[in-house]
Amino acid sequence: MGSMRKNWFHSLPNEALHAEFLQDVSKLLLKEAVFAGTQRKNPVVRFHDPDHLYDLLNLTPTEKPATHTELLKAICDTINFSVKTGHPYFINQLFSSQRDGLGCAPKLVMFASEDAHYSVHKMAALLGLGEQNVCSVQTDKTGRMDSLYLESQVQRIIATGAVPFMVVATAGTTVLGAFDPLPAIADVCTKYNLWFHVDAAWGGGLLFSRTHHHKLIGLDRADSVVWNPHKLLAAPQQCSMLLVRHPNIIKACHACNATYLFQKDKFYDVSIDFGDKYLQCGRRADVFKFWFMWKAKGSIGFEEHVNALMDCASYITTSLRQRPSFKLVLEPEFINVCFWYIPQSLQGLQEQPDFNEKLHKIAPRMKELMMRKGSMMISYQPLQSLPNFFRFVVQNSGVTHQDVDYFLDELDRLGADL
Ligand SMILES: Cc1ncc(COP(=O)(O)O)c(C=O)c1O
Numbered sequence: 001m002g003s004m005r006k007n008w009f010h011s012l013p014n015e016a017l018h019a020e021f022l023q024d025v026s027k028l029l030l031k032e033a034v035f036a037g038t039q040r041k042n043p044v045v046r047f048h049d050p051d052h053l054y055d056l057l058n059l060t061p062t063e064k065p066a067t068h069t070e071l072l073k074a075i076c077d078t079i080n081f082s083v084k085t086g087h088p089y090f091i092n093q094l095f096s097s098q099r100d101g102l103g104c105a106p107k108l109v110m111f112a113s114e115d116a117h118y119s120v121h122k123m124a125a126l127l128g129l130g131e132q133n134v135c136s137v138q139t140d141k142t143g144r145m146d147s148l149y150l151e152s153q154v155q156r157i158i159a160t161g162a163v164p165f166m167v168v169a170t171a172g173t174t175v176l177g178a179f180d181p182l183p184a185i186a187d188v189c190t191k192y193n194l195w196f197h198v199d200a201a202w203g204g205g206l207l208f209s210r211t212h213h214h215k216l217i218g219l220d221r222a223d224s225v226v227w228n229p230h231k232l233l234a235a236p237q238q239c240s241m242l243l244v245r246h247p248n249i250i251k252a253c254h255a256c257n258a259t260y261l262f263q264k265d266k267f268y269d270v271s272i273d274f275g276d277k278y279l280q281c282g283r284r285a286d287v288f289k290f291w292f293m294w295k296a297k298g299s300i301g302f303e304e305h306v307n308a309l310m311d312c313a314s315y316i317t318t319s320l321r322q323r324p325s326f327k328l329v330l331e332p333e334f335i336n337v338c339f340w341y342i343p344q345s346l347q348g349l350q351e352q353p354d355f356n357e358k359l360h361k362i363a364p365r366m367k368e369l370m371m372r373k374g375s376m377m378i379s380y381q382p383l384q385s386l387p388n389f390f391r392f393v394v395q396n397s398g399v400t401h402q403d404v405d406y407f408l409d410e411l412d413r414l415g416a417d418l
Contacts, residue, residue, distance in 0.1 A: 008065075009297055009304040011234040012398025021068050028075055037084040044087045046080060050272045053081060059291070065298040074295055078288070102128050109157045111135045112168040113145035113180060114384070117199060120168050133162075142330060143178030145169060151188050158192075166195040171216055172203020172232075175383050175391060176329075177336030179203060182218025189223075198222040201240070203334060205232030208302035212310055215334070229290040232309070232335070233302060234395050239286045250277045308397040309335050316392055316404050325412060329389050337392040341366060341411055343418040360387035362418055369414045376410055 008017070036042055048056060057077055066074070084090060102108075108129055112120045114136045124134045135157060138149045154164050167189055169180040182198065189196035198219055204227030206212045207219075219225060225243045229235035244250055255262075255276040262276045275281070294302070313335045320326040320339055324347065329338035341362055349355050363380035370376050380390045392407070 007398070009301040009308070010398035011305060011396050021071070024068070024072055025075060028072060028079070032076060032079045033084075034086075037079065038086045038088065040088060042084070042087070044089050045083045048081065049268060056081065061291070061294040061299065063299045065301050066295045071292070071296050074292065105163075107133065107162040108165045109133045109135055109162050110166040110168065111137050111150060111153060111164065111194075113137045113139050113170060113173070115139050115143050115173045115176060115178065116168055116170050117174050117201070120199075135164075139178070142333065143173055143176035145180040145185065147181050147184035147188060150185065151191075154188060154192050154194070164192060164194055166197055168197045168199055169222075170203075171198055171200040171219065172206075172334055173336075174202060175336065175381060176338060177202070177332065177334030177393075179215045179333065182216070182221070186218050186221035189221075195223045196221060198225045201226050201228040202231050205229065205302070205306055206334075208233075208299060209306040209310070210303065211307060229293070232306065232395060233290070233293070234305070234397070235289050235293055239289050241287065241290075254279060305397040309394055312394050312397075312399055312401075312404065313337050313392075315401050316394075316408075319404060319408055323408060323412070325415065326408070329383075329386065335393055335395075338389050339392070340387070340389045341415045343415045345418065356387045362415065363388040363390055365418060366390075366411065366414045370410070373414075375414075376407060378407065378411075 005017070058074070110120075110124065110129065110133065112134055121131045121134055125131050135153050137153060138146045140146050150167065157164050167185055169182055169185045171179050171182065173180075186196055188194070200216065200219065203215065204225070206215055223245050226240065227243065228240045230237045230239040242250075257276065261281075262270075262273060264270055266273075297305070313332055316337045317328065317332055320328060320337070325342050325344070327340045327342055329340065332338070340359060342359065343362060346355065346358055346362070349358075360382065367378070367380055370378070378390050378392055380388050382388050390411075
């Protein structure tokens with residue numbers, strides 16, 4: 001590590017470090033995948049038994065980053081051992097479910113905090129559970145699910161004769177970046193025999209940081225976890241994982257055993273044909289991006305990236321406090337730094353009855369100004385009864401303290417006359 005350049009882990013392209021590598025990757029893709037991979041004289045697949053392939057591809061992630069030569073070899077091997085679906089002799093699957101349904105189920109109710117992602121409600125609607133059967137659990141003043149309230153709601157639902165079946169906890173809420181108390185929620189799930197799902201889409205990347213991974217204590221008790229490396233770890237969109245504790249349950253839920261696609265009488269071990277496990281049929285292997293990044297950065301690289309983001313959030317917080325026009329919504333726990341911009345015209349007027357109404361209009365107006373000027377983009381939103389506020393969420397570890405100063409100066413410039 002000693003000989004490594006400073007900031008080598010930043011999620012920003014650096015011409016001196018990356019230009020030659022990207023040119024080499026492009027050349028390799030063109031040569032091996034596009035041209036060699038589609039020539040009739042070359043094989044459609046270089047078949048190896050899956051166990052052997054595991055060794056050949058050197059799949060296990062490492063602590064330290066791989067060298068460019070090793071990364072090029074990893075890409076070359078991946079191409080080499082992949083089925084060449086663009087080959088003219090590839091005439092296979094096209095690359096371009098449970099029986100009773102809810103009809104025989106009692107009324108099923110699930111629980112999620114009032115700050116959980118909207119996808120929980122969408123999922124309930126799509127599955128036919130009904131959005132009104134998502135019980136919204138109160139949060140405390142830091143945005144964390146109140147586990148005592150959760151238990152009281154579970155008891156209330158049982159008393160109505162309905163059946164609670166799942167709690168969705170969030171590790172890193174979308175707006176405030178709060179971490180629900182996973183151990184206490186896990187205890188409720190164990191007590192009432194509920195499925196414990198953790199939405200760690202945003203916060204899951206903290207697992208890489210030895211300084212910050214304590215926020216995810218209790219994650220190991222989950223029945224299922226969703227984690228999106230395309231968020232905190234800055235993997236290219238889209239790269240989302242669902243990890244499930246119970247072996248075979250996904251297959252049992254989803255497999256349709258369509259014999260015209262998932263033949264059982266193949267010459268190799270069909271238990272590693274995963275296609276039928278998924279909801280969709282023809283999709284690419286998004287996990288490759290994560291695996292390749294992990295190889296390139298090593299666990300250490302992801303750790304440095306995450307720590308740099310947390311440091312940046314703490315710098316933003318300290319800087320905001322020193323500026324009279326900025327007011328924190330709450331003490332940040334994660335990368336989400338939420339704040340109001342209070343222009344001079346509104347300062348000192350907090351007690352006036354229409355203060356919140358006026359403040360609510362400031363962030364959208366400033367967003368419009370920044371977008372029309374093209375100087376930067378920062379998102380804003382209301383939350384529960386709070387008027388619109390900005391949410392500063394840095395996912396790019398290449399953002400420097402000077403960049404933060406620029407953001408705050410620019411906000412001051414845009415908001416000065418409002
Ligand atoms: C906490 C949380 N869960 C889930 C999602 C949905 O993510 P995606 O649609 O990218 O999988 C988001 C997106 O912002 C999120 O913040």
